[in-house]
Amino acid sequence: MAGAVRGAGRRRRAVQPMSAGLQPSGRDPILIWGAGAIGGTVGAYLVRAGVPVVFVDRDLDHVAAINAKGLHIEGPIEEFTVRAPAYGPDDVPGVFRRTLLCVKAQHTEEAARSLAKHLAEDGYVASFQNGLNELVIADVVGRERTLGAFVNFGADYMAPGVVQFAGRGAVVLGELDGAITPRLQDLHALMLLFEPNAITTSNIMGYLWGKLGYGALLFATALTNASICEGLGAREPRALLRALAGEAVEVATMLKVDCLGFNGYDPAAFAPGASDAAADASFDAMVAHNAKSAKTHSGIWRDLAVRKRRTEADAQLGPIVTFGQQVGVRTPVTSNLIAMIHEIEDGTRPLAWENLDELGRRVWRAA
Incomplete structure (x- = not known):
């Protein structure tokens, strides 16, 4: 595990500014693996903004509710419902270039192995989780196909098809080696649709x-x-x-x-x-x-x-x-x-x- 931290200690400037007006590229769908508190909230905002999203969740009641009635976001910030396809882990169709992994940390390796066959050769997995799960993901799909993310907004899964978005918080994105890459900028543009104060960093491990x-x-x-x-x-x-x-x-x-x-x-x-x-x-x-x-x-x-x-x-x-x-x-x-x-x-x-x-x-x- 220690070897996977190489490059983590480089002291780099924490925040890299984005070019004004940069828009997310492409119309290929985002695969969101884990449609609970984090994945459900982020995904719903992307769908509402017109970004195609495919949800995956191991809770098949949640999957069924999303397909039947849509994914409903409730709470003090906004309330709305979006429609997007949802699947169980064994039924996911297709290959995706951009995947957000949003499962509980203890399920990271299992989920990464399940989604690997749906990951394009030039694609990436971004860890929208708690912990150092980027290290686990990199061991499964490769370090070059792993992107780091840090989130601290408040949300909870409430019931099948329902997620509460309770409070805004930091959203930070970064490559594991600290580089500012086109794919990082593209993901940042996507996250601005959810969190206007989202930033990129050259020190995601920090x-x-x-x-x-x-x-x-x-x-x-x-x-x-x-x-x-x-x-x-x-x-x-x-x-x-x-x-x-x-x-x-x-x-x-x-x-x-x-x-x-x-x-x-x-x-x-x-x-x-x-x-x-x-x-x-x-x-x-x-x-x-x-x-x-x-x-x-x-x-x-x-x-x-x-x-x-x-x-x-x-x-x-x-x-x-x-x-x-x-x-x-x-x-x-x-x-x-x-x-x-x-x-x-x-x-x-x-x-x-x-x-x-x-x-x-x-x-x-x-x-």
Whole structure:
């Protein structure tokens, strides 16, 4: 896995501007593999803008609902319904040049292997997911056919055929080697149809590692029934949460990845030696950003409390531990957090605020 990070540590200028008025090229359809919160939201906006889209989802009830009634987007931002063909993974027709992979991180390899036969030789797969899934995709379809993406908007799958778009957030696109290519510019033009503030970057790994630190904080709030704002705004667990995000930042630093911030999360505020004031400012900014969204709880909490299914803990947080072992950085908070998430998944631990206290005891006891 470590070898797949080559080039990730190059410190490049984070944002590359787009030429004004650039439009997405071609009329060939976009294949969106995973039509839930992320894929459903992005795809619906593309369809509404006149871009041909083909949806794929393993939830056949969702597929049937999309084909029968269309895909409905609800929420405080906009409500609308679009019509586009949807298929189960075994029934997808054709070959596609542009594929957005939008499945849960733990399903990445399976989905990448399924879609590979539908990927054109000169095509690409862009990972619209949480985690470092670009590395997994590259192992399946080739690094040259893999494109990176970072998304932080709020959305939830609500019911077959229905997705809630709850709040806007960062959308960043980048090639794994940092190049600004025509296909990257084309995808950026497409994403501007969904998110007007979408940008390209020459340091996509910096954003992805930044999201790992922020994601770890969301996993910690998901140990409780508290909202994201309540969890990030609380003072009592702040030292623990700082240590948690700090592990991701320290591992990334050892990998020579320049972590980048977004939507209030400032990786530098969680680095070893950062001031209390810097950390407090970042917590306050994250709370302010999340307070604007109708999505009160994370998708992690929703997986645990509502959908009663496995989370992305191993696939999303596991790389922090794995890479930490490789570069000699201890990650006790992350490791214990993963274990406690699994206890909730297995039904042996209830969701409760006291779980944060228990996490702290486990970490400090082992220190």
